[in-house]
Amino acid sequence: MNKKQIKKTLLHDWHLEHGANMAMFGGYEMPLWYPSGAKREHLAVLTGAGMFDTSHMAVIMVEGPGTLDLFQACFTKDLEACIGKGKTPLVPGRCAYGAFLDDLGHVRDDAIVSQIAPEMYMIVVNAGMGGQIARYLKDQAGGSDIEIHDLTDGVGKMDIQGPMSARILAKIIREPEAVFDRMVYFSFKGFFDDDSPLAGAVRLLDGTPVMLSRTGYTGEFGFEIFINPDNIERAWKMALEAGKNFELTVCGLAARDSLRAGAVLPLSHQDIGPWPFINNPWSFAIPFNNDRTGFTKKFIGDQALKGIEEPEHTYPFAGFDMRKVSPDDSTVVTDSDSAEIGVVLTCVTDMAIGRVEGKIYSVASPDKPDGFNPKGLSCGFIRVTKKLSGGDTVELKDGRRTIKVAIVDDIRPDRTARRAIKNML
Amino acid sequence: MKEIEELFLPDNVRYAETHEWARDDDGNVTVGINDYAQDQLGDIVFVELPEVGATLDKGEEFGTLESVKAVSEIYMPVSGEITAINEALEEAPELVNQEPYNRGWIIEVKPDDPDEINTLMDNNEYIETLKGDE
Numbered sequence: 001m002n003k004k005q006i007k008k009t010l011l012h013d014w015h016l017e018h019g020a021n022m023a024m025f026g027g028y029e030m031p032l033w034y035p036s037g038a039k040r041e042h043l044a045v046l047t048g049a050g051m052f053d054t055s056h057m058a059v060i061m062v063e064g065p066g067t068l069d070l071f072q073a074c075f076t077k078d079l080e081a082c083i084g085k086g087k088t089p090l091v092p093g094r095c096a097y098g099a100f101l102d103d104l105g106h107v108r109d110d111a112i113v114s115q116i117a118p119e120m121y122m123i124v125v126n127a128g129m130g131g132q133i134a135r136y137l138k139d140q141a142g143g144s145d146i147e148i149h150d151l152t153d154g155v156g157k158m159d160i161q162g163p164m165s166a167r168i169l170a171k172i173i174r175e176p177e178a179v180f181d182r183m184v185y186f187s188f189k190g191f192f193d194d195d196s197p198l199a200g201a202v203r204l205l206d207g208t209p210v211m212l213s214r215t216g217y218t219g220e221f222g223f224e225i226f227i228n229p230d231n232i233e234r235a236w237k238m239a240l241e242a243g244k245n246f247e248l249t250v251c252g253l254a255a256r257d258s259l260r261a262g263a264v265l266p267l268s269h270q271d272i273g274p275w276p277f278i279n280n281p282w283s284f285a286i287p288f289n290n291d292r293t294g295f296t297k298k299f300i301g302d303q304a305l306k307g308i309e310e311p312e313h314t315y316p317f318a319g320f321d322m323r324k325v326s327p328d329d330s331t332v333v334t335d336s337d338s339a340e341i342g343v344v345l346t347c348v349t350d351m352a353i354g355r356v357e358g359k360i361y362s363v364a365s366p367d368k369p370d371g372f373n374p375k376g377l378s379c380g381f382i383r384v385t386k387k388l389s390g391g392d393t394v395e396l397k398d399g400r401r402t403i404k405v406a407i408v409d410d411i412r413p414d415r416t417a418r419r420a421i422k423n424m425l
Numbered sequence: 426m427k428e429i430e431e432l433f434l435p436d437n438v439r440y441a442e443t444h445e446w447a448r449d450d451d452g453n454v455t456v457g458i459n460d461y462a463q464d465q466l467g468d469i470v471f472v473e474l475p476e477v478g479a480t481l482d483k484g485e486e487f488g489t490l491e492s493v494k495a496v497s498e499i500y501m502p503v504s505g506e507i508t509a510i511n512e513a514l515e516e517a518p519e520l521v522n523q524e525p526y527n528r529g530w531i532i533e534v535k536p537d538d539p540d541e542i543n544t545l546m547d548n549n550e551y552i553e554t555l556k557g558d559e
Binding site for chain 1: 426427464465467468470471489491493494495496498519522
């Protein structure tokens with residue numbers, strides 16, 4: 001990649017001034033960690049709060065008659081049956097997670113779709129994917145009146161994640177009680193464009209309109225904040241100042257990666273990608289009917305997900321200490337008979353967890369043993385040809401070492417993402 | 426990330442191209458990784474140490490450093506026998522980040538050739554190699 005193609009977010013200079021260790025990700029030069037170190041950043045999101053520059057993520061606006069039908073055809077989540085246990089339709093103010101597949105059932109990208117108004121949606125896809133997904137949606141929309149605008153680099157985004165997030169935000173937004181009232185997980189209020197009728201709902205103290213979304217990529221309680229790029233540096237500094245009394249730590253992509261892996265969230269193009277989007281921990285994004293014999297709607301890729309003859313399975317795993325392997329082409333998974341059964345997709349260390357008498361605790365676990373001071377556990381995802389069950393152990397082998405890990409249903413316990421907001425103020 | 430001028434590269438140790446440092450302590454050679462390496466690796470969460478008594482050649486891998494980012498090999502800056510390992514790193518691997526030249530030392534070596542350490546770079550020569558990498 002030559003220097004001309006390296007993209008920077010508007011906070012790039014701030015990151016450099018604050019000693020960030022930078023690296024390329026999705027075409028952007030992004031902070032990996034700051035001088036506080038990735039471990040402290042990771043822990044801060046469990047015990048206090050962490051703030052992330054996520055402006056590299058791409059935002060696409062989709063609106064006009066037929067938009068819901070377009071998403072129903074192109075997106076795995078059934079937007080007419082996705083809210084709560086009753087599976088009611090998506091409504092304005094709520095968000096849904098799913099994936100865009102191709103005809104083979106392979107993942108183009110994953111996304112969060114937020115319904116702004118009837119037939120008006122905002123989607124957030126991964127860094128560098130805005131153009132590709134916008135073009136794909138335009139192709140699928142054909143000659144309809146649906147308008148699709150790729151806002152890549154046109155929207156600033158910063159995330160505040162961790163149990164102290166709402167208390168910090170309460171210091172920098174107007175009327176926080178009204179904003180936080182009944183703000184459930186995967187809902188949002190406000191909008192970043194003053195011309196939107198929603199814009200008045202959430203404003204910073206200086207009047208800047210923002211879209212505040214109770215989403216994130218850490219598994220912990222927190223918010224994503226969408227804002228006009230001209231205002232992001234000011235908002236960032238306001239939050240930092242307000243966060244001084246709440247252990248707010250600026251975090252880089254390394255902490256983001258270890259937090260999301262421990263929360264069993266996939267990284268697009270690594271844990272999900274050019275293979276069928278099924279038999280993985282993210283079946284909630286697939287519109288299965290109640291007895292899982294079929295789907296509640298037709299969508300692109302649906303036929304390919306049915307009747308796969310030699311299915312592969314993606315499982316989360318947790319190791320027994322902090323040592324990890326480096327996933328590359330030569331890294332393999334072997335079963336108890338030493339047979340090669342697959343590949344390692346992600347292997348990181350969640351530095352907030354440890355095993356005590358076989359059970360995994362986190363530093364945030366209310367029932368953690370006295371004096372619990374974990375060194376971390378390796379964790380991540382494997383994709384294998386053999387069906388495994390929770391508790392099964394396998395070995396991961398790279399060019400350097402072999403580690404034993406256990407297949408698990410969940411990795412970092414006692415996460416806060418879904419806590420009721422009234423308990424977090 | 427530290428700029429080159431921000432790096433602490435003391436002049437009482439010698440430097441290997443692979444970012445280890447080596448210091449002559451009364452005939453034995455103490456070895457660690459330098460400030461540039463620890464800054465690049467980020468938080469070190471585990472140090473895999475060799476057995477005391479092992480004899481290794483210059484350039485051979487004697488252990489690994491596991492950081493949040495990756496697992497990296499550490500190499501012998503001189504040939505010799507490992508006479509001590511820093512057992513404190515088992516409980517506190519972060520010492521390598523915090524005090525790379527003091528409490529974050531990694532191994533002590535009895536060199537086969539006491540003069541071999543002088544074939545390593547001094548801090549000014551090492552800084553030149555870092556500039557070349559930029």
